[in-house]
Amino acid sequence: MNSRPDLPKLLLDNLLTAVILLDKHLIVRYVNPAAEQLMGVSARRLLDHALEQVVDYISLDLERLRHCLIQGQGFTDNEVTLVVENEPRSVEVSVIAVYDHQEQMALVELRKIDQQKRISQEQQQHSQQLAARDLVRGLAHEIKNPLGGLRGAAQLLEKALPDEQLKEYTGIIIAQADRLRNLVDRLLGPQRPGRHQVHNVHSVLEQVRRLVEMELPPGIKIERDYDPSIPDFEMEQEQLQQAFLNIVRNAVEAMHGHGTIKLKTRTVFQITIHGKRYRLAAEIRIIDDGPGIPENIRDTLFYPMVTGKDGGTGLGLSIAQNLIDQHKGRIECVSWPGHTEFCIYLPLRK
Template sequence: MAPIEETRLLNHLTAAVMVVDSQLMVQFANQACEQLFGLSHRRLTEIRLTDCVSRIGLEPAQLQQSLASHQGSAFYAMSLVSLDGQHHTVDLFLTPLQDGQGLLELRVIDQQQRISQELHQYAQHHAAQLLVRGLAHEIKNPLGGLRGAAQLLERQLTEPDQKEFTGIIIEQADRLRILVDRLLGPQKPGPRVVANIHRVLEQVSQLCALEFADTLVFIRDYDPSIPDFEMERDLLQQAVLNIVRNAAQAMEGRGTITLKTRTCSQVTIAGKRHRMAAMVSIIDNGPGIDDKLKDTLFYPMVTGKADGSGLGLSIAQNAVAQHQGRIDVDSWPGHTAFTLMLPLITTKESQ
């Protein structure tokens, strides 16, 4: 136990600080630790560090090895999930002390991580749009000529067997044009109406419930205080549908998807501050997102499915961006959450 004066000093720190022994049993924890883990000081000092959380992004053996070798360690941008389900991103620093003990400092970097993720996604989105528009221009021009030539040739052919081949050329040209159009997505906002976000979520859940029968369970956790706001309803529905369908397919149609809504005040998105925003979370208990895909998740044509097109999340991001919003992602085995932050823009504010 730390002396009284040192304890008072440590309790004034915003960083979570704790002392653990060689078996990672907690010997001391300051008040910031109690807030981070959602546990009382008495409870914390009765358990191991690994029992304070439901998940932490490192192996306990790494900390024990550092303590045994009396070497300091630093672990950056680690995922930490408290016992009450709160997710945080933390930097963890270990300083060995005497008698095999160690001082752990955990700094919560949620805000910095969120800003970094938003900037990264914005850069992804901008780069992908430039790439796709350039490719679309290069593909559509010769594609139109190819289709036109096939149509002219078809008119001069008399044998049905020969016309079958020109029909295939026209059909495949049309299929490629549709694919390019899907890659581009709607480039200009369509007509907007004042609508209810929960009706959009209900329509999506009904569509997916029909597709996956009774093996997919939906849990609703709605905030009824969210007001109706201006949206391009069909576009937003497609964005949510793509995310929900991805979740269902990742779980092979067997699992639980939670649709959760909340309001947030004073939200900053892409450098612009909004007085109020709707937070729409789509949470599944599937296998989680492959670490190899996380950095390129919203790029078009990137997919973890053998038969996937890789367009679903790219289209969803484009739709949310057109609503001046953003998409946040948290994922680990057994939990994946896509959170749409949508500014509550009224008709008066948009004029």
């Protein structure tokens, strides 16, 4: 059979897998039609541009990619967030070092994570979060019992002390015991759903907006984009309000005094939440254009005591997730520099 110099390109052009070829400077030298389709960008806009220039954000470790080129080694990353034109995609990435005319290059394969795999990953992550939450609650219960005894003993000691100056120390013990008790109560959070009644989710969001705007710095504004077709549904209004409030306040604190928060709602159809299929659900998105969530805490964001803020307790998002769980809903987050988006799904019909 005659060798055909164009055969490798012909094969790559017809692959269903997205393929990008990068040189040692991470400049795009080739992109196949499957990659154009996955990224939603034409080859003309990708070719001869640095990878970092053609995507808004990619969670792939680019230093690792450069090291792969130098060492001639490959690697796989099972979940990478790729953002192009403000649209996030979750992909599995495999990198192979190849040679082209004695030049070291990287062949990058991108595979979109399918729905079933995503559901499996979400269920596994949710189980881990529940286990972590239960562990913290168990520890909180163990702390709460002796804490009550400690406070009671300090009160008795205060009454028995003849010297008023010494009572200052028992006062400190009591105040710190109360502070710990408040922290423990927040760790325990609401254990079971409250009384559910039919309400409108937009009235809940509007109440959150009014509360936040009372304390909002002048450089931050809140925009709304509501879907009026979302029907009223059964909810524990105060619990959902607390969940939304925790997320919005988190956004305000992260934005350093300027930026925009958007409250957006939509109706979604045929959605799986925690392994159950629902015909209809309300989608609530809380979006900000702040600095983004630090990459090192994104995977553990909803775990108790995890925070990216100095002096933060790391309880706000964990409590929000707990309250959403009690409504049989799901909360997820996607973030990159300049964009953070919390998405809450609340089932309306099975």
